[in-house]
Amino acid sequence: MLTTLAVPSFTQFIQNNRLAAEANELVASFQFARSEALKRGVQVQVCSSADGATCGGNWTQGWIAVADPSGPDETVLRVWSPSADTFQFTPASSTVSFQPDGFSAAGAEQQIEMMLSGCTTDSARRILVERTGRVASQRVDCPS
16 A cells, blocks of 8 residues: 555656756756856857757757857857657747846747656746846746
8 A cells, every 4th residue: 555655756756856866967067058058148049950060950950059159269168968768848949048147148038848758746946037138947847
């Protein structure tokens, strides 16, 4: 009887930890890009990348940080590999850019939601990038 109750809770615990780890990795990549923009004095973007060298594809394939995108000194600063877990991202692909002053290049708040396939209850995460460049993660309900 106790095993019947404990196994689903333990499974949910493991899934939540996997999701939190992946969300933290995405947050860290945005913080890295913001720091590099401030340090280098150029725009730095984080974008989904299918090949680890150019922007394109979707977040599930991995992502990269690029300094001076579309400029003469465009440089891939770091590559993040895709996770072994099956995550869903909304939007599936996008770019988050930081200006040389650390502010978001979008000029408005950006959001990326992520969840494991088969998401239930409050097992999703929302990554927020504020206009000021501040990055945060919060737990949210799975979309219905």
